[in-house]
Amino acid sequence: MSDQSDLILIADDEPDLCWALEHLLHNQGLATRRALSAREALDLMEQHHFSRAFLDAKLPDMDGLELARRILEIAPDIRIIMVSGYFYRDDVSIQDAISQGLIHSFISKPFLQEEILKVLNA
Numbered sequence: 001m002s003d004q005s006d007l008i009l010i011a012d013d014e015p016d017l018c019w020a021l022e023h024l025l026h027n028q029g030l031a032t033r034r035a036l037s038a039r040e041a042l043d044l045m046e047q048h049h050f051s052r053a054f055l056d057a058k059l060p061d062m063d064g065l066e067l068a069r070r071i072l073e074i075a076p077d078i079r080i081i082m083v084s085g086y087f088y089r090d091d092v093s094i095q096d097a098i099s100q101g102l103i104h105s106f107i108s109k110p111f112l113q114e115e116i117l118k119v120l121n122a
Helices: 015-027 038-047 064-074 092-099 113-121
Strands: 008-011 032-035 052-056 079-084 105-108
Touching: 008 015, 008 038, 008 064, 015 032, 015 113, 032 038, 038 064, 052 064, 064 079, 064 092, 079 092, 092 105, 105 113
Parallel strands: 008 032, 008 052, 052 079, 079 105
Antiparallel strands: none
16 A cells, blocks of 8 residues: 555546556556546545646646646645646746746656656656
8 A cells, every 4th residue: 555645646637548647656556546627636635645746737627737826725745747738848838837836847648658757756
């Protein structure tokens, strides 16, 4: 069983992507909780302490960067990784979010397993 400090939030409206991330993280011995919307993610944030969060940039009920802001209000020590098929690493909004500490890392969809592992070990 994973230590509570290893609990990771996955917020994405694509169930298949959630499954892929969960599978990869579980293989690394990490526990996860899944949210298919920003509201679900915020509800989970109130119930659990997460060390990291993988957030989709575009959720049906909220922009991923706004969700990141709200999550940091609840848990300022969480490491947020933005996962997106909409933005690119060199987009101004992503670079600003990283420089402001809103997100810690960015991964483009589709992603490679190695990219996720690299972020986990950073």
